Amino acid sequence: MKAIAWTKYGTPDVLQLKDFDKPSPKDNEVIIKIHASSITAGDCRLRALKVPMGFWLLTRLAFGLIKPRRPIIGMELSGEIESLGKDVTLFKKGDEVYGTTGIRLGANAEYICLSENSALVKKPNDISHDQAVAVIFGGLTAIHFLRDKANIKGTQKILINGASGAVGTASIQLAKYFGLEVTGVCSTSNVGLVKSLGAKDVIDYTKEDFTKNKKNYDVILDAVGNVSLSQCKKLLTNKGKLISINANLLTNLLSIFQKNMICGVADESKDNLNFLRERVEAGDIEAVIDRVYSLRETAEAHRYVDKGHKKGSVVISMENKEK
Numbered sequence: 142m143k144a145i146a147w148t149k150y151g152t153p154d155v156l157q158l159k160d161f162d163k164p165s166p167k168d169n170e171v172i173i174k175i176h177a178s179s180i181t182a183g184d185c186r187l188r189a190l191k192v193p194m195g196f197w198l199l200t201r202l203a204f205g206l207i208k209p210r211r212p213i214i215g216m217e218l219s220g221e222i223e224s225l226g227k228d229v230t231l232f233k234k235g236d237e238v239y240g241t242t243g244i245r246l247g248a249n250a251e252y253i254c255l256s257e258n259s260a261l262v263k264k265p266n267d268i269s270h271d272q273a274v275a276v277i278f279g280g281l282t283a284i285h286f287l288r289d290k291a292n293i294k295g296t297q298k299i300l301i302n303g304a305s306g307a308v309g310t311a312s313i314q315l316a317k318y319f320g321l322e323v324t325g326v327c328s329t330s331n332v333g334l335v336k337s338l339g340a341k342d343v344i345d346y347t348k349e350d351f352t353k354n355k356k357n358y359d360v361i362l363d364a365v366g367n368v369s370l371s372q373c374k375k376l377l378t379n380k381g382k383l384i385s386i387n388a389n390l391l392t393n394l395l396s397i398f399q400k401n402m403i404c405g406v407a408d409e410s411k412d413n414l415n416f417l418r419e420r421v422e423a424g425d426i427e428a429v430i431d432r433v434y435s436l437r438e439t440a441e442a443h444r445y446v447d448k449g450h451k452k453g454s455v456v457i458s459m460e461n462k463e464k
């Protein structure tokens with residue numbers, strides 16, 4: 142099978158399309174024919190080891206001290222179960238599934254074997270594999286931080302900094318689903334997109350510094366990493382919270398003792414994937430796809446995502462073979 146080999150940390154040039162042996166499922170595993178995977182900001186940070194300050198050693202310990210431990214890169218996938226190990230009960234041959242491999246990686250490939258207990262569930266109906274894979278990274282992050290950590294609910298006001306990225310576009314839609322009034326922060330060219338997803342107000346960061354405005358928010362989600370709690374404090378209501386998903390290790394540790402600060406890493410579970418599927422099927426969350434590349438073009442996709450200006454998600458489509 143074809144897959145994207147990842148043998149060292151560095152620029153997108155370290156990624157190469159190579160032939161690998163097609164894997165065989167163990168007794169508790171399924172083999173998935175992957176139709177689509179994605180290239181996220183997380184993939185790019187990992188590839189280049191450009192992680193928030195303090196996480197450098199932890200990331201190397203998790204993914205390989207000198208060089209990547211896993212031979213194939215990529216986390217999110219949408220595809221079809223081709224066959225199963227003898228103990229598998231949760232899936233059957235032909236099931237269309239979507240999910241994430243987490244730190245096991247290996248999703249930028251034609252096939253992958255995963256335990257039936259991994260973060261893998263039936264894919265949302267009536268959308269393509271490209272659309273299904275595009276909602277996973279931002280959707281799971283939004284569910285974890287907004288629903289589970291900030292406990293958002295109707296009548297609250299939320300400001301989303303970085304509203305046009307994968308996390309931002311999913312967060313606007315999830316916050317709208319829970320009834321919140323959303324303000325999005327993005328650049329001029331993304332104002333229309335952010336409004337169309339449900340933001341009531343939009344602040345164009347090229348013209349206005351949102352930390353200087355006089356409004357109050359119950360939640361501020363910083364998906365960019367360019368503001369601190371002290372800058373946001375005057376914008377937060379009494380019980381308001383700043384969610385910082387790009388914080389350095391020290392800020393993460395301090396947040397344990399701060400009532401108005403939420404940091405950490407998004408949880409990737411079957412429950413959250415199922416909740417995301419329900420939201421997609423109900424039309425509450427839709428995929429925002431910026432560009433679609435072929436597997437062969439993965440390094441090029443990484444170069445694009447590295448620029449930090451994608452709108453929503455970048456997808457690797459297995460159907461795009463000849464591009």
Ligand SMILES: NC(=O)c1ccc[n+]([C@@H]2O[C@H](COP(=O)([O-])OP(=O)(O)OC[C@H]3O[C@@H](n4cnc5c(N)ncnc54)[C@H](OP(=O)(O)O)[C@@H]3O)[C@@H](O)[C@H]2O)c1
Pocket residue numbers: 181182183186278279282302303304305306307308309326327328329331346364365367386387405406407446449450451452453
């Ligand atoms: N802690 C966790 O568990 C967790 C989970 C998921 C993601 N993350 C991290 O969160 C970050 C965001 O992820 P993502 O997938 O949303 O990234 P992304 O899709 O690459 O974000 C790109 C978007 O950010 C916008 N942007 C850039 N600079 C901005 C600024 N100064 N103000 C407002 N918007 C700006 C860009 O819009 P313009 O083109 O208009 O500039 C672009 O649309 C990444 O660093 C990722 O690693 C953390």
